[in-house]
Amino acid sequence: MRIGYGFDLHAFGSLKPLVIGGVNIPNHTGLIAHSNGDVLIHSLIDALLGAVAMGDIGTFFPSTKKEYKDIDSRILLKYIWEKIYLKNYYISNVDSTIIAESPKMLSYILLMRTNLANDLKTEINNISIKSTSSKQIGCIGRKEGIACQSIVMLFKYKKNI
Numbered sequence: 001m002r003i004g005y006g007f008d009l010h011a012f013g014s015l016k017p018l019v020i021g022g023v024n025i026p027n028h029t030g031l032i033a034h035s036n037g038d039v040l041i042h043s044l045i046d047a048l049l050g051a052v053a054m055g056d057i058g059t060f061f062p063s064t065k066k067e068y069k070d071i072d073s074r075i076l077l078k079y080i081w082e083k084i085y086l087k088n089y090y091i092s093n094v095d096s097t098i099i100a101e102s103p104k105m106l107s108y109i110l111l112m113r114t115n116l117a118n119d120l121k122t123e124i125n126n127i128s129i130k131s132t133s134s135k136q137i138g139c140i141g142r143k144e145g146i147a148c149q150s151i152v153m154l155f156k157y158k159k160n161i
Contacts, residue, residue: 004051021112038073105131
């Protein structure tokens with residue numbers, strides 16, 4: 001078993017749509033980022049990479065590269081998962097917490113879980129996504145941005161020789 005942890009935080013202020021877990025969420029502004037700013041997927045990518053000691057999201061997708069400008073983060077997740085899957089790893093579980101004062105995430109969580117399960121080629125019951133506020137404390141409490149934490153547990157399939 002391998003465990004990885006990831007964290008991401010982006011500020012509001014972009015003209016881009018707000019996308020979390022691959023879901024467009026109605027909001028007055030999007031998140032400032034080189035890609036589409038999907039904090040859930042970014043934290044998940046870092047957790048996956050951490051679990052297999054392959055670096056972080058910036059190692060694979062530096063913000064200095066034009067080809068990643070405004071890219072859909074689900075494309076990045078699928079790319080990373082393919083690399084990890086080829087090393088015979090499988091998802092045991094994903095547990096993510098979105099931290100946002102607004103907008104409220106509850107009505108979008110099932111679709112987020114479905115997207116991640118599809119992208120990671122696993123069952124939806126292996127994907128947990130929760131949301132919480134920061135109780136009006138700090139930058140998130142002031143509605144300046146959104147953060148996400150993710151933990152993953154992977155297991156490695158050993159081939160019979």
